[in-house]
Amino acid sequence: MIKKYLFLSYLLILLTFAKQLNGQTKKSKDIQDTSNFSVLRARIIKETKGALRIKIVKEALHKAKISFDTLGMADAYYFLSKLDSHNALHYIDSLITITKKKKYTRYPALGYSQKGNIYYEKGNYKEALEFYLKGSKSAKENKNEPLYLSIKFNIGLLKNTAGERKEAQAIFLEHLNFVDQNPKFKKLNDYGRVLFALTDSYVYDNQLELAKEYIDKGIQQALKTNDAAIYPHFVVYSGVYHYLSKNYKTAIDSLEKGRILIKQVDEVTTRTAICDYYIARSYQDLGDKEKGIHYFKKVDSVLKKTEDVIPEIIDTYTYLIEDSKIKKNVEKQIEYINTLLRLDSIRHSDQIYLTKNINERYDTIELISEKEDLIDQLKQDRFLKEETITILILFLIVLVTIAVFGFLKTYISRGRLLKLLEEHQNKVNNITDQTDQASVITKKEDLDIPKEVIEVVLEKLYQFENLAKFSKKHYTLNSLAKELNTNSAYLSKIINGYKNINFSTYMNNLRVEYAIEQLASNKSLRSYTIKAIAEEVGFKNAQSFSSAFHKKTGIYPSYFIKHIDTYTKKKEG
Template identity: 55%
Template structure:
């Protein structure tokens, strides 16, 4: 997905200019096509740019900067910043949203994923504000690719599916450069979550579409995905055939070796499961060669070193075993240095403590060898401590979230057992004990408590956004009485009272209503009475100790 993103986000940004076309943009593009050679086009644009600056025409200036950014890639970032500077307070259909989108692509290429995400969000917001549905959807798709890369597969799948639906419903925006990659992205994400039936359907659709449009680039990636899919289905020979075919196609146009490494990894896994150890090792060694050379880390194939270390161990080759371990630790450090992964709790196959123990045993056996110098040993020890701390933090957080989740489910089950046949009046009187002096007649307190219980039972709190005054008016009382009674008898203020009701209702609905779990967080928030996803997530975490996304993911499991 890392390399899919680096190619297709650029293609998306090129294709987004079909959206809300502006006459001058198309006119300028037509003039550039008549010029032969990039140098002539650059001179023409620079001439026009002087004219546009003299007339203070910011839209035409932005169009000129846009084309210059592709003709002079070494100054791309500067041109994109210029577009943003002159159009950020404008309401053009294409700018500044298109420039923010391109800035996000640039930041991604530099490894600044946080900056890329920020730019994509700005692109999405400005495109939506300025009425450019196409650019808004493109920016959201790029955010989905980042989420998918970071391991947030469920959220990214929702985004990819929405993007595909948008393109299918708006054929004027649909191109080979956006629809085909979207199908691939969704299929790849399904592979990561082991949704093999959905992956199979999406792969079949992607193959049909890429063959129809003669899109050999995306076709090759979908064929590789199909090979991984066959491997997961344990159809090992079919997996090898598809992966070899995809590998041959990629060789023709793609210079990035790590794509080939992914193919080699799954081919090696397939041969291993077929019982052909020697052939599998030959492919695993190819993966090792590529990773050592490129230092590009693809998390899913790092465990190739587990197989290589095991082979070296079986041959009592401690020097080679230690070499593989050092390489694995180095690549792990690169992996954790990537801020996308540092913000996630990535579950590693081997406990960091096991790696440390293994390393210490190998060092003890090989301590007289000159292969390891003192500074290398020091580095490994420090790195091992860091890995242990990261693992402990991740495991502790995972454990606490699991306990909170189980407690929440148990509480929900207990609530469902409450006898609802007892009349409301009886419940009120049994709970109506003497409280501090409220300066409110007891019959008024009892009446308001009855109305509040009725309000809670009918889930009215989820139907609209209440204020203290509006609820008091609805209950035919005054806000002062209502506030005091809620504080004393509910032990919370009015805002927390409403939030707690809505969170309990959300937990109940998500536990029993499978359809609701497929909604976006924003949609669920609105269903239970919150204005937005942020306030819902904050209130959910405050009351339960976990976020709604975690609860939904684990309730599905």
């Protein structure tokens, strides 16, 4: 949520950039256009009441419509989108529609950027990115470098949120250098937000020396400009820095101070949750477990209320589940597991805000299983009789086993990698003929499908697999059935009966096996991004590819690609 705050406050930069939109051609017209934009903005800022601000802009819109002033209409739609949040998307769509085929310096780029901002605030990061990319392209085509860099900065925030710290840092530094070299675009308060973006990225990238450098710069800048909105966040990050540096008492002091300051300038409770989280971690590391749990519970109360997934603090529930387990409070264990599952389910495939650590430590299936075991236990004996104690002991054994598994994960993954490559090599060295379909048919006699139909479908499936057609098109059960000249009911039964898996798993397994073959034999493919490889073998996106690959092989494709060269060199040696 701190990142959202940074994002919102940074939007003010767009208004500053809008002043500097004169190009090499039609220079006098562009200057006049920018002047009109600035005049309308000045009138809005002068008025303190929201309703009157909207009235001023609507009057300007009406006047622009009468005079067929497209640019004036676009300006009005833009300001209305910022003043009337309920109808923001409607106004921005109108702006984009009337300027899409124009070559204005700031439109439609500014419209795309604003639409991206709206989706960002809704948590729909995939859509936000799409509109940022459109805005970036438009700004670049119309030679609006300040707006182009502003949109790129927002893309940097998305990258930082997704954990792509190095790429985000490069964007932030590029923006900082541009502003330093072009003082006319340097608004002091906005400059502080750029420093904050770098601070945030360096902190979570564990580059503590650089983080400290920008924390100090940010605090100095906030004090210099009397920026009461951004100053508390630098204080908070100072506390996070001290925590990561193991100066726990100093961390607690800074975080407590930052928490108080943030509450004075911002009512959004999720911003205090980060303070509570690192205060809790500090007390935990100081040995005061109970005080730590007290603050973890504060974090829990905020997350339950907002249901806002904050990856950096989501492992709060690791501590709360463990604490309730130690205290034998089964109800609380179930409550915390349910909350964790609910927060995890909020994440959508198009969101880049993913909580990687939770996936690694508490797999969703394991959590569901744990929850069901605990509920059954609670129904059978709410007074912790012998059966309950036994289940709790088994539960602890499972957790210990999971912990041990974590330490062995590297070794196990390596073994799985070697096995995959050896299986691939065996396939290369032992080319087999097509399976005799007649002999297979005799194994299944209860599908209620004519034998000759089964033979034909199996033969076509063999050809489908052999030609790797699954890698060229996103098939559904119905579309594949149509291609094989059969119906979906027959096809589903045959796949379930003869492959012992459902259609979705069947397709995923084919693509994963194909990916392994291609990566093992095609060295150039290994230089592709995971997303590009996923599309190459038939998956819609990188996330579904990684999930299917891990489900089938026990390792992620990134691990496979990273270590395959080493294994290949050893084999050649």
